[in-house]
Amino acid sequence: MRFAVPAIAAILFAWAAAGQDRHVDPTWLHRYVPQIEEKASDVTTPTCHYKPIFGDGDAQSRVPRGISRFGEITEDPGGTCQPVSYAAEEQVYVALEGAGNIDYSGTRVPLRENDFVYLPPGIRQFLAAAPGSRTRVVVMGFKIPAGMHGVPPRVPPPKPLVANMDDVKWQTVSGHPDSVLYQLLMGDTKSTRDKIAAGRVLTSLFVMQFEPGGTNFPHHHEQEEEIYVVLDGDGDMVAGCGMDGVEGRHPARAGDAYFFRLNTTVGFYSSKDSGHKTRILAVRSLYPFSKNP
Numbered sequence: 001m002r003f004a005v006p007a008i009a010a011i012l013f014a015w016a017a018a019g020q021d022r023h024v025d026p027t028w029l030h031r032y033v034p035q036i037e038e039k040a041s042d043v044t045t046p047t048c049h050y051k052p053i054f055g056d057g058d059a060q061s062r063v064p065r066g067i068s069r070f071g072e073i074t075e076d077p078g079g080t081c082q083p084v085s086y087a088a089e090e091q092v093y094v095a096l097e098g099a100g101n102i103d104y105s106g107t108r109v110p111l112r113e114n115d116f117v118y119l120p121p122g123i124r125q126f127l128a129a130a131p132g133s134r135t136r137v138v139v140m141g142f143k144i145p146a147g148m149h150g151v152p153p154r155v156p157p158p159k160p161l162v163a164n165m166d167d168v169k170w171q172t173v174s175g176h177p178d179s180v181l182y183q184l185l186m187g188d189t190k191s192t193r194d195k196i197a198a199g200r201v202l203t204s205l206f207v208m209q210f211e212p213g214g215t216n217f218p219h220h221h222e223q224e225e226e227i228y229v230v231l232d233g234d235g236d237m238v239a240g241c242g243m244d245g246v247e248g249r250h251p252a253r254a255g256d257a258y259f260f261r262l263n264t265t266v267g268f269y270s271s272k273d274s275g276h277k278t279r280i281l282a283v284r285s286l287y288p289f290s291k292n293p
Contacts, residue, residue, distance in 0.1 A: 025063050028239040028266075029054060029259040030250070033072060033229070041071075043139075047079025048127070054227065054259045055141070064259055066201055066225055066288045069141040075100065075129035083126040088144045090200060091119040092186065093127070094281065096231075098135030100128050104160045111135075114165040116185050116205065118198040120156045138229070142201035142285045163195045170209060179214030179270075183207040203284045210235065210270035210278040218247045218267030224284040226260045228268070233278025238267035262287045 031053050039057050041050040052058045056069040064070070068089050073081065075098070083103070093102070095115045101108045102117060103126045111117070111127070119125055121144060129135035163185070170181040186205035187194035194204070203224055208216060210233065218238045228237065230252050237252035239260065247265050252258075260266045270278040 025261075026060075027261045027264040029060055029063055030237075030239070031058075031257045033255045033257055036072075038074075042084050043073060043081040043126070045080060045082055047076040047129075048081035049074045049076075053229075053257050063261070064225060066143055066285050067141070067227070067259075068143045069139065070227055070257075070259075070283075071139055073127060073135075073137045073139055075127060075135040075137075077129055077133055078131040079129045079135070081127045083124055085122060085124040086141065087122055088146070089141045090121055090144060090198075090202060091125075091142070092140040092199075092202065092205060092283070093117040093119065094138040094140075094205075096136045096138060098133040099130045100133065100135045101130075102127060102160060105156075107159055109160055109162060111137075111162075112164065115162055116165065116196070118161040118186060118196055120198075123156055123160075125160075138281070140202075140205075140227075140283055142199070143288065144201055145288050161196050161198050165207065168195050176216055177214065179211045180216045181209045183209075199285075201285050201288075203286060205283045207231075208268070208280045208282060210268065210280070212270055212275055212277065213272035214270045214278075216267055218265050220263050220265050221260075221284065222263060223287055223289070225262055225287055226266055226282065226284045227257065228260075228266070229257045229281045230254050231279040231281055233270060233276050234274055235268055235270040235278055238265055238269070240264055 036051045038049045038051050044050050051072040054070040055061050055064050055067050095111055099112045101110050105124050168183040172178055173182050184194045184206050186196040188199045188203050191197040232254045234253045236249040238247045240248045
């Protein structure tokens, strides 16, 4: 029995050492896009530049599970990106600035500011900026699990599904305060309320516009990851739990981007003091559980 205490102490020490080596992924990530350095990627050329915000190319790329990439492409006037094709990844482009075109399996389709585009798996594609126009595009990629129905699509659309934010109405959404309006840009293939219904892993792409002092009430999603990007305005981003155990509030301004894991508290409070509205681009996508529909 005289050896029992040292033995127990040794076991406890081993457990503690193992705990120190165990890595726990964060439940949310924050990036300030203007400060992100561009990195070489599969689309970059001397005239096409890529900033990894989340996912591929980011230092914490392992944290998002269903999101393969979320970044910003900037093209010099007249620039062209490298052609790419992803067998098991659907993508969305959102044009924030400039004009140009998308080459979609050899078909050139015009792209202008505020366009949003769905690109199915397996399509060869690349961006080209118009002469005299600097182009800035948010690119989002979503991993499609093996065996998910309809992937890759048997017959991809002959041209990309494109719409413009200016053609999408602002509306309230049931269960949310009237102090925030929504543009419902893109949903999954079963959606009846979004402008484009195409996503398989993507479930919702939308823009929120907050009145000064407005909020969408902190909440969480049990099956989806989510990203918010502040386009303009300012306020407090809610990310995870704060010291009160309810909500963690963080000052947010244009250029701030947040990634939220499933079941993480997420929300936004628009500033009352500035007197300006705040717009946020948001996207939700399915978490890759072992079984997805």
